[in-house]
Amino acid sequence: MPRNRRSANRRTFVKTAGAAGIVGLAGCMGDSEGGDGSSNDVDGNGGTVGDSDGGPTEVSWVMNPAEEEIDIQVQYQPLFEYIESEVDVEIVGQPTASYSATVQELRRAAEGDRVLADTSPGAVAQIGDEIDVTGMRVAFGAEQYFSLITTTPDSEIESLSDLKDETIASGAPTSVSGTLFPLLMLRNAGLDIGGAPGTSPEDFDLRTSDHTTAREQMIGNDLIAAAATGAFSTAAHVPQEQFDEMSQDFVDISAEYAGAGERDPELQLLSVSNPIPRAPIVDNADWDEPLKTEIRETIINAPDEAYAYESEADIAEALNIDPELLERDEENLSDSELSDVQLVQDHGLWFSGVVEATREDYDPVVELGQALGLDWGDL
Numbered sequence: 001m002p003r004n005r006r007s008a009n010r011r012t013f014v015k016t017a018g019a020a021g022i023v024g025l026a027g028c029m030g031d032s033e034g035g036d037g038s039s040n041d042v043d044g045n046g047g048t049v050g051d052s053d054g055g056p057t058e059v060s061w062v063m064n065p066a067e068e069e070i071d072i073q074v075q076y077q078p079l080f081e082y083i084e085s086e087v088d089v090e091i092v093g094q095p096t097a098s099y100s101a102t103v104q105e106l107r108r109a110a111e112g113d114r115v116l117a118d119t120s121p122g123a124v125a126q127i128g129d130e131i132d133v134t135g136m137r138v139a140f141g142a143e144q145y146f147s148l149i150t151t152t153p154d155s156e157i158e159s160l161s162d163l164k165d166e167t168i169a170s171g172a173p174t175s176v177s178g179t180l181f182p183l184l185m186l187r188n189a190g191l192d193i194g195g196a197p198g199t200s201p202e203d204f205d206l207r208t209s210d211h212t213t214a215r216e217q218m219i220g221n222d223l224i225a226a227a228a229t230g231a232f233s234t235a236a237h238v239p240q241e242q243f244d245e246m247s248q249d250f251v252d253i254s255a256e257y258a259g260a261g262e263r264d265p266e267l268q269l270l271s272v273s274n275p276i277p278r279a280p281i282v283d284n285a286d287w288d289e290p291l292k293t294e295i296r297e298t299i300i301n302a303p304d305e306a307y308a309y310e311s312e313a314d315i316a317e318a319l320n321i322d323p324e325l326l327e328r329d330e331e332n333l334s335d336s337e338l339s340d341v342q343l344v345q346d347h348g349l350w351f352s353g354v355v356e357a358t359r360e361d362y363d364p365v366v367e368l369g370q371a372l373g374l375d376w377g378d379l
Contacts, residue, residue, distance in 0.1 A: 057090070059114040061092065062096060067210060075348075076118075078307060078349065082306035086298045110286065113287060114292070115287065116134060116282070116283045118280075121362055133280050133359055134283050135355055136278050136361060137280065145256075147185070148269065150226065153268045157268075161189050163191065166225035168186075173208045175211070176276060178210070182228030212233060219267075232350055237265065237266060242260075246269055277365065281354060307353065315348065319344060
């Protein structure tokens, strides 16, 4: 269950001692800072930060899709509201349809464009010098996450080698946890991945989509033998004892371990990846003004409640779901009502903080690309 959710329509934060840190930061930014707390910094092009009418400065946030059923703007609303409460900006969410669309939006950013984005770890290797790493997202203390390959208990698939000549559902072609690490795991198991993800594998069929769709296709379609996803999509369907037997790293590191096995239907674990650096928040490298630093420091220093709704009822209201469903016993709910309750729970922001990070923190992803022979520029 999400922790300490805050109201979706609450537009202000009570500024306590934590605000002093922001004030102190502003004082270190030079004389261009407005003494009254307003944002009137000189931007990189000689103009001023802020709308001509004195309103907040608009900053675009490109929103990377991970799971098909998630309304990512609802999910991110607490963080956006917190940033707006601390910095004189308006965060304008810009959802995209795919990982590649997110990359294209970042590549289109011109000099001075105020653009932030949540991306896959692969974007750091894929885009390179066109972006700066704002920070690495962490989930309840975990700065690393995992990719899983799972199957259904009745599939008769017992190991990755059994997937030869089978169909595997996976995340987007450039998803690090949904496709790229699974391809490396399959290759290490002796399967010929051919030129995947750019071309079809030799030893199996690969159906790429997103983490949720991959999981649901495997569960609902007997022709799909396995699903490759991030652990956040499938770990809740895998009993803890399977992780105990297969990966001590997952047990020790993963934020998903505590909730493993809590959801139906049960899935069978086939493989767990090595730890992967969690996805970054990035920004346009050609955006150079004090406001960018102020936003970055605000995100990194944000309190826990900045990443959470005050209550699940607030999430339900944002999704136009009856909050009263959350108070009823599960046995008294229909299948569609249970799905609504789960949807509310899934809309809690999956990360609980952001820590300082650089491009070098994503070297394991660069090395993954080298191991797979990827030309990141062509993806």
